[in-house]
Amino acid sequence: MNLKHSLSALNKLRKSHSKQPGLFKQILHSVPVICNANRFAQSYQEQLPNGAPLKQPGENPLWDYFQNHTQGHGIWKWEHYFDVYHRHLAKFVGKKTDVLEIGIYSGGSLEMWRSYFGEKCHIYGVDIEEACKEYENNYVSVFIGDQENRAFWNDFKDKVDGIDVLIDDGGHTAAQQQVTLEEMLRHIRPGGVYICEDIHGTHNRFSAYASGLVDQLNSMRDSQFQSAVHSIHFYPYMLVIEKHAVQPKKLNAPKHGTIWQPFFKNTINE
Incomplete structure (x- = not known):
């Protein structure tokens, strides 16, 4: 430095x-x-029993689609992403779902999400390249703008009521990812899922920012953030935030039972 x-x-x-x-x-x-x-x-090392290879995930229509997609609009994804997608997004399959993907590139993933979620989904694509407008059709709406521009997101939110799934595969800078999360987390509906891709690097600034969110999720002070956010998940190069479908009023830890610490006789309730 x-x-x-x-x-x-x-x-x-x-x-x-x-x-x-x-x-x-x-x-x-x-x-x-x-x-x-x-x-x-x-320094961590681990050896699989008898040198057994890692198993591939079970039935996953997204993975099958990607493997079979050898022609047409390009899709460029890390292979381990597909298990994460299916784990967090399967609950939306076949339902009326609004999906936002940031970073259209060659347009192949727009088709993949449509195939996965089904005919009831609508996909909103965001890209900074004007040429991506050509991917618009009756189930894809394309917005051209800079994801680091808060005014762009304000305009987007004025035109789109809400989002169920947000996938950030855009410019991949920490500043772009942070602005997008801050502007759009409230616009993701209850039960919705936020995914940010490609946060690789051992000292990635956005990953550090997201770690700060984990601190607040673990805060002993009840907050609106805890009421809205169900969980935060880290995977290699990927962050996933799930929102509560029904917001809890507060986090409680009630005691149930009649016998406590039985190894201390004087604490046994008789």
Whole structure:
């Protein structure tokens, strides 16, 4: 890192400290723990029993579609993504579903999502290239704009009531991914799923941002974020956020039963 980048990083740290000194202190204390986790993961080794190969996922129509798609509009995906897709998106198959894919490229994935979700789905594609307008048809609507532009998303939300599935396969910069998540998470309907692809790199800034969301999901203070977000999942190069279908009012931990810590006689309820 050169001097210019170092000074820029220090300036950002100073601003963060001035805005939320308490939170900054907590995060600073977590840095050694994060370093320990990195060292553990880098040195981790595991051998499958008897050298058995990893098994391919079970029945997966998305994987079958991708494997059989050898001509036509191009689809470019990491192979391990298809198990993640099917795990989180199968519940929408055959239902009325609004899907947003950011990053149209050659248009092949628009056709794949239509084949997977069925005739009741409508697909919204977003791309910065004007030429992608040619992919529009009766079940695909294309919006041209910059996903890092909040005004673009405000315009999109004015025209589209809500989204059930969001797949960010766009520009892949941390800034683009962060703006998209911040602007669109509220626009994803209850029970909806957000997926961000290609967050690879050991110190990916968007992955670090998403880790901060995990901290808030684990907060002991009930928040609207916890009421909206059911779970956050990390996979290699991929982030998935699922929203609650029915928002809980608060997180509870009630006690059920009559006997507690039986190894202490004086705590047994008689």
